[in-house]
Amino acid sequence: MVTCTSLPLKPLFLTMTNKENIESLRKELREHNHNYYVLDNPIISDYDFDMKLKELQKLEEQYPEFQDLTSPTLRVGGMVTKNFETVVHNYRMYSLDNSYSKEDLEDWEKRIQRILGDAEVEFTCELKYDGASISLTYEKGELVQALTRGDGFQGDAVTTNVKTIKSVPLRLKGDYPDKFDIRGEIVLPFEGFAKMNADRIENGEEPYMNPRNTAAGSLKLQDSAVVAQRPLDCLLYGIVGQNTGITSQWQMLEKAREWGFKVPTAAKLCKSTSEVMAFVNYWDNNRHDLPYETDGVVVKVNSIQHQDELGFTSKSPRWAMAYKFKTEQVTTLLNEITYQVGRTGAITPVANLAPVLLAGTTVKRASLHNADQIAKFDIREGDTVFVEKGGEIIPKIIGVDFSKRPQDSKPTLYIDHCPECSTQLERTEGDAKHYCPNFYGCPPQITGRIQHYISRKAMDIEGIGGETVELLFKEGLLKNYADLYTLTKEQILPLDRMAEKSAANLVKGIAESVKIPFERVLFALGIRFVGETVAKKLARAYKNIDALMSASEEELTAVNEIGERIANSVTEFFQNEANRDIISRLKGYGIQFSLSEKQMENQTDTFKGLTIVVSGVFKSLSRDELKKMIENNGGKVGSSISSKTAYLVAGDNMGPSKRTKAESLGIPIISEGEFMKMVDSPMQD
Template identity: 70%
Template structure:
């Protein structure tokens, strides 16, 4: 056996031992023998650098330094899941599914919902090439070097795998490893970590991958995304992933009815406490991938999946005081300052009280003993007061009448729950909040500039609005606290680079009330330029698809304000993108303009995504469900019977794939 063969044989053997230990939990070699073989391989690779392989098991020890994590756009968006908190919610969800699919037998996959940091890993020709954090679902951070240190993540796959695919899962920190890490910190007098989930998430952004390698992270996989996958159901996909070498939790189970789903939920609601890691619920998915395609997605979540959240843990503690926060829109949020208490793995010191109505409804008073839970096990909230422990001479809470920051009298619009500070341009938290929104990742995504730095710039009189950012000079920033030459230069360069951000994100960044990401995209696509949008009336705006009167009024009010107009003119003069740049497609036409299509079924010549792109490239719109506004349904094989029935009821023209191609090729 020559040297190269010897090195490869050792790599293959060590990869198998890693798989046995970290995935199958069935080691076939002692730790000592494994270390001896690993050191032998390290020496051979050192003596023969010409045979270096970045996927060798020796590379799992880390050592790569990443100072700035590259932002990468996901090939396929990572959606959130809709949550449910009762079995009635699940019955309603199944009814919605049945309405779309028709009266068909639906099989479900039930999986435990792991509380970790979401990750998407790309494999090409059986090798890990990229690992990206969830981020905002559209784009995340490239943490490949850190993920490679996790022993349960295969660097090489085995078996018959697709040429390219993404696999998604959670990076978690088992309780035993978390407790060991904390014990080590306590022994050296350091502050222990608060909970496994946050520690796992934070580990992915450590700059030194050798430090990540020291942490006992694990990776549990649950979803494969790609073209021409060799399976037709989600559950079958999980088994394929296991065969390729991935750690897929064995708790996943098939259910042929909601009753079987309920049995799975009831079992794990009790037995989850015996698991070696955190889980906060069950994810239920329609098993058939074809049915998943038929059901599609809402703006935020798949229609074919839902998360059932276990009942939140509750504790009681004392309410020490109530403070009031001012948001970027002027909305006032009352906050309960609590006697610190342990809740669902974290120390809770504060909880939202939402608004004046909530305080009045629960009759919450300072010094009360209150019951606290985590809503969806994320945000702490007060759910009740223990009246038996209320102090004598307790006084009802009087909601504030003036802004705690600028002392302006608060207003409350009829029909709205929250009070507002109307001092839009003079209230410091509102000014800082708007700038923090402007620079945020989903908006202008200005590298080198964070929320604290924005507050620092404002408090030092360097900026009064987001247009002022574009006039900042390095020499102005340098005297600020914690600012060195390099960080000041990075900040100015990041602001300059933000001029390349597309118009739809600039529009979102402006912070117009009720104009979120989705609305900003629709407005940018419809009006094309900020000038055209500025001239639109309320009547014009409500005619735009999915723009209601509330949004329309807010947009008009924003552009009627002279200060806003002045700021936008300044942004234009600095070169910020104020018009949509069309992506040139040589084959694009406008022959489908004004027409709405719904795509259903499986196609031979197009993938569903390619078919939708062809519609949009030629001026058409793709609808998610059939309605009276639908002009055509493009029907493939196995079209859902409910959609076919609804299309016939509404007398909507049904096109085959060939009919659609013929329509595109007409003149």
Template identity: 70%
Template sequence: MDIQKTIQDLRDELNQHNHNYYVLDTPTISDFEFDQKLKQLQELENQHPEFYDDNSPTQRVGGTITKNFNTVVHDYRMYSLDNSYSKEDLIDWETRIQKVLGNVPLQYTCELKYDGASISITYENGKLKRAVTRGDGFQGDDVTNNIKTIKSIPLKLKGEYPARFDIRGEIILPFEGFEKMNQELIEIGETPYSNPRNTASGSLKLQDSTEVAKRPLECLLYFIVGNNLNFDSQFDGLETARKWGFKVPKEAKLANTIEEVFEYINYWDTHRHHLPYETDGVVIKVNNLHQQDELGYTAKSPRWAMAYKFKAEQVSTTLNSISYQVGRTGSITPVANLQPVQLAGTIVKRASLHNADQIEKLDIRIGDTVFVEKGGEIIPKIIGVDLAKRNPESERTQYISHCPECNSELIRTEGEANHYCPNFYGCPPQIIGRIQHFISRKAMDIEGLGGETVALLFNNNLVKDYADLYELTVEQILPLERMAQKSAENLVNGVQKSKEIPFERVLYAIGIRYVGETVAKKLAKHYKNIDALQNASLMDLILVDEIGEKIAQSVIEFFENQENVKIIERLKEFGVQLELVEKFNPNATDKLAGKTFVVSGVFEKFSRDDLKKAIEDNGGKVGSSISAKTDYVVAGENMGPAKLEKANQLKIAIISENDFLTMITD
């Protein structure tokens, strides 16, 4: 008897049964028979550990404990989608697409937008290698052990597939399973979960994968990224994924016109309530992958995709009071405190009121019955008042004139909607907020230090700015509430390790107003170090690519403040990275210095990303669109006709990839 073959045959058979049951919804054996075969496989694997395979069906039952989820950089960035709320938005989107592509025939893939937790799963040689949460889009948490317990996710693929690729999807919790979980909690006197989406998301970060295996999670897949994919459209990609064994929703449909897209939206706006899981809209994607490449991305989103959000649910409740929050920049945000009410699967107690203008526009008063909705925003908002139910003796809301935290008189900058507290260095929420921003994941990512701990450190006079973090000692931290030896050591070590964070993230972390992640990268790349940035004039800054007067003025004002300069000097002394460390590239040259290239079409010798990297490695700059500043267009097969027309109008040189290779090799 060939034990290895017996084990492998059992694995293959059980994988097929899992696929039949959880993906195709057509089981061919009873649960009892399946369990008996699984038990037989488990016993054989225990007797012959030399044939262990971490992708065996027996590994789906969990058992792995993960105390710390490792951070993993995505091979391909996970972008977010732009949202639209009307059909006019979609028509405008199509118009923008046609301007880039020219008036070429377009097809769209329409898919339902599932309300779950985003996941990226990597397959290598047909086997599940790792699964990573979305995180900030650039990196996420490795939750592979938990993902393997979800039976609709194949551990091994069928048919022919690329050597390595990522597939994206949503981890969801169907209504039936969610209700069953809640009923079990109610029966033992525990508090039920609030909604399926949050429960699914929380399940991914459970430390014990055995507990994850008990939850009826599913994974709906919808997008493949990688090299050498054997399909050339989004819709074909979905079909291919099904053949490989993935659970791809059958509701996806191909639309040949924007009118057919509207028909799809209209249908599902009504019929979505019959689905077994939550969905809050439709995702429309340009179907042709070459056209997707041509359209490219903005800083946050693909230009070739748009999410249409179904009309938000709306409820009415009572406005009990208005409180005012102070942000890290001093901006005041009024918050409505509501009589708790159920809305879109969650209990809502608070809603944003945005600013004084919004309160005045809606004439919102304490005691009013207000209409609340939860649309594309995470935080619910008040959209109106039921005037028929208003108390005739109610009084108009008077917006506060002084900071609720430090009592400084508020100011309102001309042309802006918000009020601000000017006490930048004396207002506690501003100080705490700046430090919390400094330590956040996208900034310094200091392990062992969270928002609550920052407040604790400030309230105990251990820090008054983010530079103070680098002087903290274990002895200072130990007496604080909830601080043990190990957690204090982790905090101090995490602060010291943050000295390795690269300059562009430090620049984002120090909190210059209007300088987000993308702007910080551009400024870091241009100026190379903090001293050059500090000494830049307003005009110098404005001339930097994509830096406008508003951002430039904010940078100038930041460095004009001597308190900020002192803090930066202290960060230098502590060894924080305040200059760009250029990675050594033995192939780098300056042959293309001063030249701007736009890449268009499909290439034989390069992927588009590799071509762009080659331009930058040789000192050139990659432009996203053709303008008078463009020196060359590198054109491949299926170059966009609109780009071709514009290049010819502006008399810009159009070169092939072979011409480009000659430029960098001669």
């Protein structure tokens, strides 16, 4: 804190009870914390604050019966977390689609208008701070949980560490909802980062590489007292929950500030992409004056009703877009091009570079994507290449400095045989990548499929990692993922770095995986193009593996968001005799190949083959609940009106253009109540 004129400490009123003394001090210190860390407006000196904090600590030690988990004394840390529990998010944390030009934004606006019709759309622009994503859960105004983003579906509980961050309110003020989640970024200001590195250098330690990674790493430190010493900050930007009373993103920012959150003031309400670009251009030129790292602007549709109507793709909200600032670019030498084989057999060329510092990290390798990319830029070994980080994350080569090309340079000849098993590569028309067709004999494909099967999003088998899989394969103990269930402790113990306890944990982790639900098992099988979201849709549509295995391509494409490419991949996978044998073995080991009874509840074929559009605001159900009911009853949720739409479920404030289009196409428009009657009284064939 800054130093202010010292004020004499006011003695506590002697007539106060011990409980009242403690509560009074807590309230006062919370207000001082908020003034300093959120409003940047301290009204007492550091010394006075510290004295009051020590006084409170002493009272709390004397009277432990008045313990409060939101006390300002918890900011100093001290609790040690050995293992960070993985917890499912109340609401999924999606990633954002990126744009890099005004044309990208205009195309996005057109897509929005196609769905919303002639509705007037406003946009909220906010700076995209580069930190560690966090989700905070508040119940009755108190912080009860803090989760990292993780994979978007689940994250690590880092509540104890986050409570040490002074700008995170432990208790809210005002008219906050009973329960909600708020999302934001844990950041490390440049000034604090520089001081941390100065201290490390003085102590003879290696400096940290960049603020973002240091902030993320701080959240996973075991000792919260160490976290408390780091000048972390928390910037909030998004509230999710039921019945929040919030109708727009702009109102959300204002409300969050009122409740005590630190919400950046660098935001603007815009009525067009031209206004959005003015905001983008201003901050692209002035971002270096900010106290934190930032890599772009997040543009959101302002109306929450419109956001609900636009919904989500499998990965991102349709109502938000990240405009990324131009990335840092460097040049370095391309020493060698090597080739990697993925679990699907896809070949990825890799540029091995002379190490170079880029956007805070040392880059040694960059993906070259495919043969077409190499030919497009005429990339050769020995070239000096231009490298940047795509979206500030993945290094990529964007060109060659031909003025520095060696005279004896030779064009790159893309390999025609697999670098691992020497099988001749294949490339189908319209596909950018080459593939090794030796699906069951190419080592990286075999081990890659097993590693995918055991991964956290799939079967989540503890006690086994990629290196162990490679070792078990090399020793002949694994040839496919079904072999995992035949492993014994006696087979594993003789292996390198395998002790009694680790071998027992491995076998136990494999045994526990039989409890994993069907949709994750389906994802774990590693069918090409079947990711987590597609696996869930297929599991919900077919209920069990046998029904899915017998489905035709035509039947599969009738499922919501399943196209011809996915349908073809699924049928090919199940037509393969080796895959069918593996599935038969997995069935014998007790793997879940059908939806559970609980998952089957309220699932019917009432809307099978029908596409239903939901629009407007509803009284008894949320839009998401209506969409889930459509899918649970075999239907497909449409985002816009077309001749394929079977019904339009209309709520209040629905855009007039949707009604007009539905009427012109003769599409039945039904109310929420009529929809519920259809669910309760299924239509007869």
